[in-house]
Amino acid sequence: MQSGLAKTKKWVMEPDICAPSLPEHLMGWQSCDDTFKQVRLYFPSEQEALKFAQSKGWHATVQAEKIKAVKPRNYTDNFKA
Numbered sequence: 671m672q673s674g675l676a677k678t679k680k681w682v683m684e685p686d687i688c689a690p691s692l693p694e695h696l697m698g699w700q701s702c703d704d705t706f707k708q709v710r711l712y713f714p715s716e717q718e719a720l721k722f723a724q725s726k727g728w729h730a731t732v733q734a735e736k737i738k739a740v741k742p743r744n745y746t747d748n749f750k751a
Contacts, residue, residue, distance in 0.1 A: 682713075
């Protein structure tokens with residue numbers, strides 16, 4: 671299976687996690703007091719994302735894009751020795 675690249679050209683802003691995840695005592699699920707880790711903001715450009723962070727007084731760092739090398743394959747390649 672090969673994943674497509676459609677709708678992947680957006681900038682995503684994710685906050686740093688401030689509180690650690692701890693196991694919930696009753697059910698054993700992971701719980702966290704920091705609800706900010708559920709927030710993900712999307713922007714059409716890097717400049718708009720940085721402008722938004724600056725307007726809120728947040729420190730923002732930009733991570734380099736991960737280049738994914740996709741090698742096209744045929745169905746028959748699965749059966750080659």
